[in-house]
Amino acid sequence: MRQFESKTVLITGTGGGLGRVAAYQFAADGAIVHGCDINEITNQETLRSLKADGLSMMPSTVDLGDSDAVSGWVNSAAKKSGNIDVLINNASAARFSTMDIITVEDWQYTIRNELDSLFYTSKFAWPHLKKNGGVIINIASVAAHHGSTAAGNTAHTATKGAILAMTRQLAIEGAPYNIRAVSISPGVIMTPGTAAILSDPAVHETLKKNIPLGRAGQPSDIVSIMMFAASEAAGYWTGSDLIVDGGMTAK
Numbered sequence: 001m002r003q004f005e006s007k008t009v010l011i012t013g014t015g016g017g018l019g020r021v022a023a024y025q026f027a028a029d030g031a032i033v034h035g036c037d038i039n040e041i042t043n044q045e046t047l048r049s050l051k052a053d054g055l056s057m058m059p060s061t062v063d064l065g066d067s068d069a070v071s072g073w074v075n076s077a078a079k080k081s082g083n084i085d086v087l088i089n090n091a092s093a094a095r096f097s098t099m100d101i102i103t104v105e106d107w108q109y110t111i112r113n114e115l116d117s118l119f120y121t122s123k124f125a126w127p128h129l130k131k132n133g134g135v136i137i138n139i140a141s142v143a144a145h146h147g148s149t150a151a152g153n154t155a156h157t158a159t160k161g162a163i164l165a166m167t168r169q170l171a172i173e174g175a176p177y178n179i180r181a182v183s184i185s186p187g188v189i190m191t192p193g194t195a196a197i198l199s200d201p202a203v204h205e206t207l208k209k210n211i212p213l214g215r216a217g218q219p220s221d222i223v224s225i226m227m228f229a230a231s232e233a234a235g236y237w238t239g240s241d242l243i244v245d246g247g248m249t250a251k
Contacts, residue, residue, distance in 0.1 A: 002030030003231055008081040010034045010074065012064060012121060013091030014057065015042030017191035018139065020049070021219040022088060022226055027055040029227070034077040036062040037091070064091055064117035074124040084128040086230045088137045089118040094159070098152035110155035115162050122170060126179075133178030137229050138167050139222075140185045142245050160185075164241050171239030180238040182229050187245025189217040212247030 009026045013019035014035030023035045027050055037043040040061040047059050058080065062073045078084050093113035095106040122136055129136070143153055144160035163183055170181035188207065190198055197203055198216050208214045225244055228234050243249055 002028075004086075005030035006032065007085040008032045008034070008077065008083050009086040009088065009230070010036075010077055010084060010121070010125065011088045011090060012036055012062075012117070014046050014059070015039045016046070017193060018186075018189070018219045018222055018226075019088075019090045020046045021223045022090065023057050024050055024053075024055065025220075025223050025227060026086075026230075027057055028053075031086075032081050033057040034060065034073075034081070036060040036064070036073055038063050064120065065112040067116075067120050070117070070120040071124045074121060074128075078125075078128045083132060084125050085132075085134045086137065087121060087125045087129070087134070088139070088226060088230075089121055090139045091117060092139065094156040096152045096156060097154070099154050102152060102154055107155045110159055114156070114159035115166075118163060118166070122166075129174070129179050130177045134180075135230050135234075136167075136170055136174070136179065136181040137226055138163050138181070138183040140164055140167075140183045140241060142185050142187045142243060142249055144185055144241070145243065145249055167241065168239050175238065180234075182234075182237055182239070183241040184222060184225050184229065185241050185243045185245070186222050187211065187217060187243070187248045189219060189222060191219060210248060210251070211245070212250065215246065217244065217246060 009031040011022050014023045015037030023033050027033045035057045043059045047057050050057050060073050062069050094110040097106050140163040141160040143157045144164050167181050167183040
């Protein structure tokens with residue numbers, strides 16, 4: 001029997017990158033996958049790629065910064081499947097500007113799309129998770145652990161640091177209901193959003209110097225950790241963050 005057979009898994013940001021690979025892998029392992037993205041076109045591409053291999057996903061177009069839209073998506077998924085077992089808060093969108101030029105709009109956009117969105121999904125999934133227990137997996141970033149001289153990360157580091165703190169609190173409040181909450185902090189990952197930059201030979205040379213394993217991560221490197229976190233094998237893991245960055249923050 002597949003380990004996620006008949007388990008209901010909600011994944012945000014399934015239009016590409018980590019979310020697309022997560023949707024595929026969880027569906028392949030038996031899960032009932034509800035995947036949302038703000039981009040309907042790319043989310044439908046994900047659905048077609050799953051169908052091509054005999055897999056399925058229930059796609060929804062959702063603006064995760066809209067609390068009413070998130071409530072509708074989460075409650076509809078719970079009603080269709082009868083329960084929520086796993087929530088993966090993967091979707092993320094930030095604006096990068098140094099402190100001297102970042103605007104209030106840039107700040108609010110990043111907070112809305114990297115922190116408010118995670119709060120909304122967790123809040124509306126909470127009553128369903130309390131029924132039988134479950135897992136919340138939050139995707140943070142190495143930006144939560146160190147600053148950067150390469151880009152203006154002010155808003156991004158703030159949201160990702162807050163995700164680590166929120167994860168700890170969710171773990172404490174969820175423990176009496178058998179709800180686990182964990183976070184994963186990826187390093188440099190090859191996704192559609194980073195592909196153009198990472199294809200530059202000079203960037204690859206920099207990666208070799210700064211990342212002990214000498215390469216960018218692949219989505220599968222992170223999704224495999226998501227699947228472990230959601231499984232019974234991780235039943236004693238809650239309230240903490242796992243850095244998966246090829247050794248970058250170890251230097």
